[in-house]
Amino acid sequence: MTATTTSATPVAVPKRRLRDRLPVAHQLRQSVGLQRGMLVAGLVITGLFVLTAIFAPLLAPYGFAQLRGEDGAFGSQQAPSAEHPFGTTVGGYDVLSRVIWGAQTALLVIIVAVIASIIAGVLLGLVSGYFGGWFDRVLVVVCDAIYAFPSLLLAIALSIMISGGQSSLWGGILAAALSITVVFIPQYFRVVRAETVRIKAEAYVESAKVLGASNGRIMFRHVLRNATRTLPLIFTLNSSEAILTLAGLGFLGFGIEPTAAAEWGYDLNKALSDVTSGIWWTSLYPGLAIVLAVLGITLVGESLNDLADPRLRGRRRVAQAAGQVAETSVVPGGTLSAGPGGLDGLESGESFDEHGIEVKR
Template sequence: MTAQQAKRVQRLQRKADADTAADGNVIPMWRRHLKEVLHSPSCVISIAVIVIMLLFSFVGPFFSPYQQNGLDIINAKQAPTVAHLLGTDEYGRDILTRLMYAGRISLTVGLASMALSLIIGTVIGLVCGYYGGWVDATIMRLADLLMSIPGLPLLIIIAAMLSSFKVPPESRLYIVMLMLSLIGWPGLARMVRSEVLSLREQLYMKAADALGLGTHSKMFHHLLPNVYPLLIVVATLSTASSILSESTLSFLGMGVMPPNASWGNMISAANNMIDFQKRWWLWIPPGTAILVTVIAINVLGNRLQDILDPKSERSAA
């Protein structure tokens, strides 16, 4: 036995020991994964950062003495003071307060578009992987067509059309969510499909066929639970991608429109070199919020992939 094989055997033995409780009972998989997450410093720190950003965005505004759109032209573009900890913008609005409300919109867009694309992609991937044939071929060609179109240019074109039709700012928020979910489902559907194609050849699926279980039972009670680890990882990473896409569109003036605040359109307040060089409080706080949130979500997603993927060498270590 080579040294590499011996190390692999030792890792598998440690994993087997960890999977068995002191009384000899097998520890449920979800509990093992939760234990690994809680013992991973990167996971704990990322979760803490995400929770802090959620509390900051959804609870923080209740403790702010300022309104999101409270105008005070006299104090426009004021540097940070005790009264305004992050200064004011060109209309005298408190940036800290607007940063909280902007976080509500940016996080809501990211989570809602992720959830919608997750539902669409999972259902389509299950149907294609289970049935195959002309159903699989037709839907996957449509997915290939959508994936061949660059996502950001497509979003910009659609957002420009919304501007030309003068869509109200309140409605644009929901349309942005829909746009992000429509360009996000093809990749997810392909991953779910490939996983289902592999799973449907497993022995337990052959047993389900022999028992005469219905299609619904086989798809949603046998195949779908085994795709959950993949869905958790993809959902985490797609949330970060959606936040970045929304911020980019809003920065370009084609996403969430004022007076509604998002982290992207707050950065666009520094629209000249003087503001960019001398009024850092206009763009650094929203930029930092985007950076910290996206990094935390991506780190969590990458670590969850290591933990939940049974083929991962790092998950076996």
């Protein structure tokens, strides 16, 4: 007799397409209905904000501190015209140019503030959650104290300490960014610390310790990548908060000098007296810029947050994208086969025993 051997056929693992590797591309395919509309709208508005900031020198008709053109001085509080589509400010600046250049200032503050707070918050949360002890207790108390303090008041105090209230372009950007960073660090610290405390008790971390891996290798190779999965959500929400904090500092007079950079909050502050005089254009466009920038980033963040929570997803569309759902045991002594409908089949009120016969409940 000849024995026949059967070899298991290797299962081909499909490679991820290039479009699925792009940021937010996978979430965009998962979204459906209102979630997709919010995500697309947020991405479009945020994309326009970023592109405007990057290409501000090309898009702005004048410089942010320019007062004269080829035909002479612009004039103060001039109404919208062909030469100045958004009019001019009380200081004689072109409103359209100030709005476009202000996007660049806001983007620079977001990049410096959020990246600095992520680096500091993640490192502190990782070390604190992994080692624990007195260092962990001290950091928790300090971060809770900072988190409980009014963020704008703390930013004002730090801005005065750093730059004396007003400064040059990079001096003002660093002052605003550092003051925002101190406010944001506790948020990243809390999230990363909580995840690190949970992950360090997992079996694979214990196995790495048994194999002799160093603490540094375990923290940065095994714990870090699993503890930072929710950071993109916090990043988007903190970006919108950074814009509001920067605008608040400028509105209260602790922002950047107008001759050093354009800043929406400062322009709103100078337009307060114009509103009562019927001069609407000096405050309308900087205010709209703040609202649209914050709205776009917030829509992206809230949509990503909904898609990251399985309870908030569009169930049917997600189940179809994920393929057939595996057999799920829900009835004592029997199983249910959940098809592409996903959880809809489980919630329809129909159950089946092991022979496939419907069970009435």
